[in-house]
Amino acid sequence: MKKLLLLLPLWLLATSTFAADEMLSNPGFEDSSSNFLFGTTFDEWSTTGITVDVESTDKVEGEQALKVTKATRDESYLSQEIANFEPGATYRLRIKYKVLTSQNGSDVKLNCYWESPRDGELEHDSDKLKTDFFTADSWTEKTVETTFPEGATRFYFNVMVAKNASVLFDDFSFQKTEGSAPVPTEPTLTVSPTTFTELSTQLNKSVDYPTVTITQANLDKPVTITLTGKDAKYFSASVQSTTEPSQAVVFTYNPTVIGRHTATVTIESAGHYELTQTFQLKGYCIDPNNPPSISIEPATIPAFTAKVDEKSTVTATLNSQNCIDYVRASIEHIEGAAFSISSTLFVKNIPNTVVFTFAPKQAGKFHSKIHFTTLEGKELVVDLNGTATAGDTPVEEPLVRNFNWDMSNPREQLFETFDSAVKNENLQLEGWQNVTREGNRPWWGYEIDGEKMAKASGYVYQEQSDDQVEMWIVTPPLSYKTAGKTFTFRVMGENIFENCPTKLELYYIDTIPNTPVFFQPLEVGIPASPDQNGEWNELHVNLEGQNINDVFFMAFKYTGRWGNENAVTYYIDDIGWGRTDLPEMTSDSTHVSMIAAQGKDQVSGKITVSTKNLTEPIKLSLGGANPSKFKLSTQSLPTTGGSFTVSFNSNNLGVHEAYVKLASRGAADKYIPLSVLVKSASGIDDTHSQPVTIAQTGQRLHIQAEGLQHATLYSIAGVLTGQFAAEGETIQTPELPRGVYILQVTTTAGKTTHKIVLR
Numbered sequence: 001m002k003k004l005l006l007l008l009p010l011w012l013l014a015t016s017t018f019a020a021d022e023m024l025s026n027p028g029f030e031d032s033s034s035n036f037l038f039g040t041t042f043d044e045w046s047t048t049g050i051t052v053d054v055e056s057t058d059k060v061e062g063e064q065a066l067k068v069t070k071a072t073r074d075e076s077y078l079s080q081e082i083a084n085f086e087p088g089a090t091y092r093l094r095i096k097y098k099v100l101t102s103q104n105g106s107d108v109k110l111n112c113y114w115e116s117p118r119d120g121e122l123e124h125d126s127d128k129l130k131t132d133f134f135t136a137d138s139w140t141e142k143t144v145e146t147t148f149p150e151g152a153t154r155f156y157f158n159v160m161v162a163k164n165a166s167v168l169f170d171d172f173s174f175q176k177t178e179g180s181a182p183v184p185t186e187p188t189l190t191v192s193p194t195t196f197t198e199l200s201t202q203l204n205k206s207v208d209y210p211t212v213t214i215t216q217a218n219l220d221k222p223v224t225i226t227l228t229g230k231d232a233k234y235f236s237a238s239v240q241s242t243t244e245p246s247q248a249v250v251f252t253y254n255p256t257v258i259g260r261h262t263a264t265v266t267i268e269s270a271g272h273y274e275l276t277q278t279f280q281l282k283g284y285c286i287d288p289n290n291p292p293s294i295s296i297e298p299a300t301i302p303a304f305t306a307k308v309d310e311k312s313t314v315t316a317t318l319n320s321q322n323c324i325d326y327v328r329a330s331i332e333h334i335e336g337a338a339f340s341i342s343s344t345l346f347v348k349n350i351p352n353t354v355v356f357t358f359a360p361k362q363a364g365k366f367h368s369k370i371h372f373t374t375l376e377g378k379e380l381v382v383d384l385n386g387t388a389t390a391g392d393t394p395v396e397e398p399l400v401r402n403f404n405w406d407m408s409n410p411r412e413q414l415f416e417t418f419d420s421a422v423k424n425e426n427l428q429l430e431g432w433q434n435v436t437r438e439g440n441r442p443w444w445g446y447e448i449d450g451e452k453m454a455k456a457s458g459y460v461y462q463e464q465s466d467d468q469v470e471m472w473i474v475t476p477p478l479s480y481k482t483a484g485k486t487f488t489f490r491v492m493g494e495n496i497f498e499n500c501p502t503k504l505e506l507y508y509i510d511t512i513p514n515t516p517v518f519f520q521p522l523e524v525g526i527p528a529s530p531d532q533n534g535e536w537n538e539l540h541v542n543l544e545g546q547n548i549n550d551v552f553f554m555a556f557k558y559t560g561r562w563g564n565e566n567a568v569t570y571y572i573d574d575i576g577w578g579r580t581d582l583p584e585m586t587s588d589s590t591h592v593s594m595i596a597a598q599g600k601d602q603v604s605g606k607i608t609v610s611t612k613n614l615t616e617p618i619k620l621s622l623g624g625a626n627p628s629k630f631k632l633s634t635q636s637l638p639t640t641g642g643s644f645t646v647s648f649n650s651n652n653l654g655v656h657e658a659y660v661k662l663a664s665r666g667a668a669d670k671y672i673p674l675s676v677l678v679k680s681a682s683g684i685d686d687t688h689s690q691p692v693t694i695a696q697t698g699q700r701l702h703i704q705a706e707g708l709q710h711a712t713l714y715s716i717a718g719v720l721t722g723q724f725a726a727e728g729e730t731i732q733t734p735e736l737p738r739g740v741y742i743l744q745v746t747t748t749a750g751k752t753t754h755k756i757v758l759r
Contacts, residue, residue, distance in 0.1 A: 049073030065170035106133035230262035292377030304358035307391030323348035360388030413578035423447025431476030439469030456558035503558030510549035540668035583667035624658035707748030
């Protein structure tokens, strides 16, 4: 008895060790279930195009085998996905089969493969893993060995059955073989430093950045250094590739044209792209023979006179040449503070209109200096002098209750950064209207972390009221006769709650003489939901080709309740019009839709972002209904753009939705919706189905997927409206009417269904 007690633990140990080595789930097909809807299914195994049943008599081991009663397609599969491998190991794949109904000897074949998130299906060992058809009318074993390839994360164990064949399967296996090659030491790649100060130089004069040190170990391919971006030709590296454990690299900036330049450096080793390092090099140069210059007409601004609480203005023209950045203005009050300027930022190398305003609040002499500066240019200082005489008895200025549609001197360009705003005081800007239609509060100035902006809120501490507030801030008159026809602004909301009645709206307003003033609200995506609280949104409104009056106004309207029950606050900043150098971001994917198995990773195809005129890196973030189920391959991209992927994993069945937000200050925010349908391992038709990328260009759909075959479009009522065949794994539809559609995409991996809204 004592010997048996000793033997029993050894037997249990041997059994558990053997089970731990087996990487397939339910390899002997012992776990199955049946119901009247789906017939027989075997746990952890997926079937495509085959009908299966339990065979309890003719088997190799255990209580039962799997019987393919019929294969109905030319490509019918029994499959399972395997993950978690040991680098450097060799694995043995085994199936045992018996053909009951043969199709001229072409009955069973292996169609297995390795896959990596970067490159998809790999060709590694495909001559062994993808066989020709074979057959046997008695139980026969088929065995194949394969090594783990670098970069792979999944193995697809697929067995194909010929159409109309019937086959028995039992005792499958996928195990690491004994005596596998030793696991190599973890590869490493480090780069230091990866941040650099922007360099300045003169035309055709090179300058070096601080030396970069590349340290690497256990990499089987050379480390390569590449420079990309539209300005890459102005940068160079002393080394293009290396196999040394430590390598010093010097990057050089050698511009041949004046201006600001940026290049992206990528340091990587093939097969270990997870170690890739990227950073940016920035520089600017001037021509010493033609340096940046600023001038103003008239060169001397005449002295101002005005009564107290009245205004006097002078209009001038600011000119600049050979500038490589904006012209910026700041005001220095020498004696008193009665002067202001129409803008603090001016577009380079074109004439800009500048309005100087003298608005004294008390009698006396006033003196201020306006400092105009630009990068590497000589500062221009404009003296402003004014004399204020006593006016009428000052009366506290009431709130402005009515609009004043003065259409004189429309601006072809506008860029308001609210630098003259005073925190929590009435916002007063030259040429702007701050109109309070209801309530007792106008738009205020505000400041956060040293940056000024406009603020609207109806909140009043410890005061309850059912009164409404309505406050407007209206731009100066704008001219539609300008090259740039995009209205831009930044906006942020705070304390927004579900079904919030408080809102901020953008309006287009025109005032054609002898006709009523026309107010048109514009739906532009101003934040209105709680998940957008505390987040700046950059919005661009393109008015190109619209029915716009030659002179018009844009306005922001805040409406809500007055008192302590309305804490909803909106901030706006960087309001612009007429710019032709707007930063832009575009993506080759406007929607990402995938199908995934319960609890298993699914990775999207590569999403590529292109840019124009960006000055800050792109920040990537997740939002929406289920962001926690998604993961981004990177949190930022350089100003020159780049690519990223989205991975997904959830144990919850059903549809999961989220979005990727791309943000770079100055460029319109971009949102890419994400949707994933999660099915159970037994219910999913194909656990290795490929992601489908759907982009919308105008009224056309552009569809991409690996193994794409065709797509079918239905109306929301289920009426067939179009069928489209793939050409080279892509489909480009003709222009489609606006509406809501159901799109069914068929690939070699299966079918996916997507909801499409064409606006």
